[in-house]
């Protein structure tokens with residue numbers, strides 16, 4: 001099992017993983033266009049030629065914004081999500097990261113627990129942020 005930056009050949013598998021996790025995906029074209037985006041830092045966890053975890057972030061030299069983040073339902077609660085986040089932090093701290101933020105559904109207790117474990121704190125609430133009317137919590141981690 002290893003964590004590495006994504007490549008063009010991974011995109012179909014990432015789209016499938018996102019659909020499994022969220023019932024929708026950023027999509028092939030979007031992920032393909034991000035291969036050339038210098039601010040996009042996208043990583044996968046690979047195991048036996050399978051993509052079992054994925055994180056997409058935008059990094060401007062100071063702030064890491066988490067865009068999408070998921071682990072295959074079959075492989076949850078093994079510490080993979082935590083490893084993936086910590087990997088991103090270690091890579092981007094070397095490049096000057098000062099903080100990270102993200103939005104998460106207020107009902108997403110599992111993800112919120114993980115973010116709290118790693119030190120994220122709630123800094124804001126976006127009312128009815130999602131199309132179904134659910135609020136988003138904005139969480140921030142200062143390194």
Ligand SMILES: CC(C)(COP(=O)(O)OP(=O)(O)OC[C@H]1O[C@@H](n2cnc3c(N)ncnc32)[C@H](O)[C@@H]1OP(=O)(O)O)[C@@H](O)C(=O)NCCC(=O)NCCS
Pocket residue numbers: 021069070071072075076077078079080081082083102103104105108109110111113114115117
């Ligand atoms: C959120 C997600 C990525 C976590 O991945 P994971 O590999 O299962 O998480 P880990 O095994 O690394 O968990 C690490 C810690 O997070 C917390 N945690 C993770 N899942 C949890 C759950 N379902 N309930 C409560 N706490 C949870 C625990 O504190 C855990 O630490 P512990 O094992 O010492 O108790 C995964 O559940 C997922 O893909 N969810 C669907 C997509 C999603 O919600 N993405 C985030 C969008 S903002």
